Ligand code: ADP
């Protein structure tokens with residue numbers, strides 16, 4: 509589903525991605541871990557062209573990301589993204605947040621879009637909150653709405669960038685539970701996370717990034733319990 513070849517990305521003089529090669533297969537769940545500043549967000553953002561790339565290839569579902577506006581918009585529709593800050597539209601209800609993209613981007617009729625939205629809200633456990641405004645919700649509830657909103661575009665791939673990092677600890681579980689369910693249903697997912705328990709339990713593969721390169725990767729239990737590289741060993745000491 510995702511094929512990245514020799515990806516380099518610089519911001520001015522600062523080289524942030526230094527030659528990333530990565531394939532993500534259909535239905536695979538990849539956990540991306542690494543210290544702050546190692547390039548995890550930049551890598552995710554290159555997958556749906558929220559960042560331009562300096563060199564290298566990014567191919568998503570056989571669509572090559574070049575400067576073609578048509579390809580970029582196709583890929584953005586296929587790739588849903590959930591951020592640390594939920595970024596819900598504050599002036600819209602929960603239902604409107606999940607519905608608006610279906611109407612504006614997928615050209616659905618309002619009634620049809622709302623039926624789909626309610627299904628998705630049920631899936632994330634928030635059907636009863638459909639008429640509430642985001643500020644009345646807890647962080648965990650807001651993030652679950654953000655997930656429903658991303659799913660409403662019918663993505664083939666979901667990217668999560670530290671989806672639970674802004675949450676109070678007691679709210680982390682409800683969001684991870686929704687993500688776990690998605691993974692179970694076969695969604696292709698790349699998840700930047702510090703939740704090592706989630707990585708171990710749900711991910712098919714863990715990728716450790718350090719200083720713009722993939723330093724180590726493999727089976728989560730193997731990589732997290734028997735890390736090989738010095739940098740991963742010291743990183744795991746810090747996050748545990
Ligand atoms: P991570 O998500 O692993 O914490 P990021 O991908 O956010 O890392 O950032 C990697 C490096 O790139 C950091 O040094 C960060 O300051 C820098 N960076 C990220 N985005 C920009 C930007 N838009 N302009 C300049 N530097 C950036």
Ligand code: MG
Pocket residue numbers: 548549550669
């Ligand atoms: Mg980041």
